[in-house]
Amino acid sequence: EVQLLESGGALVQPGGSLRLSCAASGFTFSGYAMSWVRQAPGKGLEWVSGITSDGRTSYADSVKGRFTISRDNSKNTVYLQMNSLRAEDTAVYYCAKCITGWQNQNWGQGTLVTVSS
């Protein structure tokens, strides 16, 4: 059974940094692209970033230059380093395993990031 477990969400001040982690199990992690999708409170879904199985990265314009996605295949974990955080980054962040392209077949339960002073 595919399992994705996010962690690292917290309350952080504007301008601060945070690193999210997503521990994967139940599939051959190194063979799949992974992505992060976020959902602001009461709002819709927004694709944030993705990383292919061979490490190529992609970012939404809203986070480009501030967020960095990476993966450690030895730990079956994908990360999202978030710098220069803004109030509009407040959201539940979901980690997802991609089926084709950036279409997300399996999702974690999400981790809440709150950016506020």
Added chain:
Amino acid sequence: QSALTQPRSVSGSPGQSVTISCTGTSSDVGGYNYVSWYQQHPGKAPKLMIYDVNKRPSGVPDRFSGSKSGNTASLTISGLQAEDEADYYCCSYAGSYTFEVFGGGTKLTVL
């Protein structure tokens, strides 16, 4: 404002069929066959219902079907059941600069 346009709400009675539209442009929905649909119940993570326009992941009932015509994709749910009541989001690949764009979501109410 979301990149893809969905109706804010749709409704239907048990056993009926409903269709949710998702309108984009030739740069996203119309340009690629990478349209997906997600179901989200309150407080839960999204669930993939349709990918590659019209493919169903294992475990998704065949009551759910997807299609595309030009710049508009559609999700049809036939034989509505109470548990289908949820928010539904469409999503499309939009090229190697924008990547993925979502619709604003549609709330399905089963009357």
